[in-house]
Amino acid sequence: MTGWMRLLCCCAALLFGLSACGDDSSSTDTGGEDAETTEDAATEVPTDVPGETPTDTPGEVPVDVPVDVPVDVPSDTPVDVPTDGTPTMCDLYCGPVVDAGCRGGPPTLEACLSGCATVVATCPTEFGALAACAGDTPTIACDAGGSPIVTGCEAEHAALLGCMGGGPCGNYCAQAVLTTCSETPESYAQCAANCHGSAAACTAEFSDLSTCAGDTFTVGCDTLGRVAITGCETEYADLMQCAVLDPCTAMCGPTVDEGCTAGPPTLAACVTGCAGVAGNGCIEELTDLGECAGADPTIVCNTSDRPVVEGCETEDAAFLTCGS
Numbered sequence: 001m002t003g004w005m006r007l008l009c010c011c012a013a014l015l016f017g018l019s020a021c022g023d024d025s026s027s028t029d030t031g032g033e034d035a036e037t038t039e040d041a042a043t044e045v046p047t048d049v050p051g052e053t054p055t056d057t058p059g060e061v062p063v064d065v066p067v068d069v070p071v072d073v074p075s076d077t078p079v080d081v082p083t084d085g086t087p088t089m090c091d092l093y094c095g096p097v098v099d100a101g102c103r104g105g106p107p108t109l110e111a112c113l114s115g116c117a118t119v120v121a122t123c124p125t126e127f128g129a130l131a132a133c134a135g136d137t138p139t140i141a142c143d144a145g146g147s148p149i150v151t152g153c154e155a156e157h158a159a160l161l162g163c164m165g166g167g168p169c170g171n172y173c174a175q176a177v178l179t180t181c182s183e184t185p186e187s188y189a190q191c192a193a194n195c196h197g198s199a200a201a202c203t204a205e206f207s208d209l210s211t212c213a214g215d216t217f218t219v220g221c222d223t224l225g226r227v228a229i230t231g232c233e234t235e236y237a238d239l240m241q242c243a244v245l246d247p248c249t250a251m252c253g254p255t256v257d258e259g260c261t262a263g264p265p266t267l268a269a270c271v272t273g274c275a276g277v278a279g280n281g282c283i284e285e286l287t288d289l290g291e292c293a294g295a296d297p298t299i300v301c302n303t304s305d306r307p308v309v310e311g312c313e314t315e316d317a318a319f320l321t322c323g324s
Helices: 003-015 032-048 057-084 089-100 109-122 124-134 154-165 167-176 188-201 203-213 233-258 267-278 283-293 313-323
Strands: 140-142 148-150 219-221 227-229 299-301 307-309
Touching: 089 109, 089 124, 089 140, 089 148, 109 124, 109 154, 124 148, 124 154, 148 154, 154 167, 154 188, 167 188, 167 203, 167 219, 167 227, 188 203, 188 233, 188 283, 203 227, 203 233, 227 233, 233 267, 233 283, 233 299, 233 307, 267 283, 267 313, 283 307, 283 313, 307 313
Parallel strands: none
Antiparallel strands: 140 148, 219 227, 299 307
């Protein structure tokens, strides 16, 4: 222990009425030879302290040291580090995203930052690839589905959405939106809606397609211009037949027979039109309409002379509204 610290301990001990700097075995008895020994020891201790040492030294030293050291070091470090930090991709990305005002995008900067943090935590690799492509000044546009997308980074954006979507639909749609087939989905959201709608409507056919595709697959254009899974064209066609063509055909026969002036002129035109509406991300709505119509639907002409499934006006309107 240094000299000034020993002096400080002595002063503190005296202040609180404790024995000052003595050995714990020192006697406090004032009688006999023990008293003389104690008195001699007490007399000798102060002679070790230099005579010129100021009596207030123990008080001054500890005051200066603690005040100077802690005040200077912590006050500068924590303030400077966050201020000088490099903006994250979420910081760079969310401002332009909100400014783009896409109808399917986040309404506020706070909502974007919160959602972006979730994306980063869930799909760090895909987000990192998108961030590298976008750079420090990303350009945001709205896709056909109204979702914000980084211009020039469509492949990376699709891969990120596929990761977030997960499962066979996520993998399929991440690839499907990048194809140039005549029936390529206009947006990831549209593709995902159709994929999940098909899975719900035709579980057996979807399971067969998923088994055929496995965990890793590629996509291409089938003979009808649809985006099919390479090597599983038959299973894909069976799924589309179940989810789209069968319900459209079941309703189109009676529709053409009813002969409404605002209706389709032929069965082929009706099925093509119905399948086209369903392809806009409306397979779920088509399924609801088909289930309401049943195996033997009754078609009537409404006030605009357009064919409508009787008793299913709500489902009919939802299907058409979805596809418009």
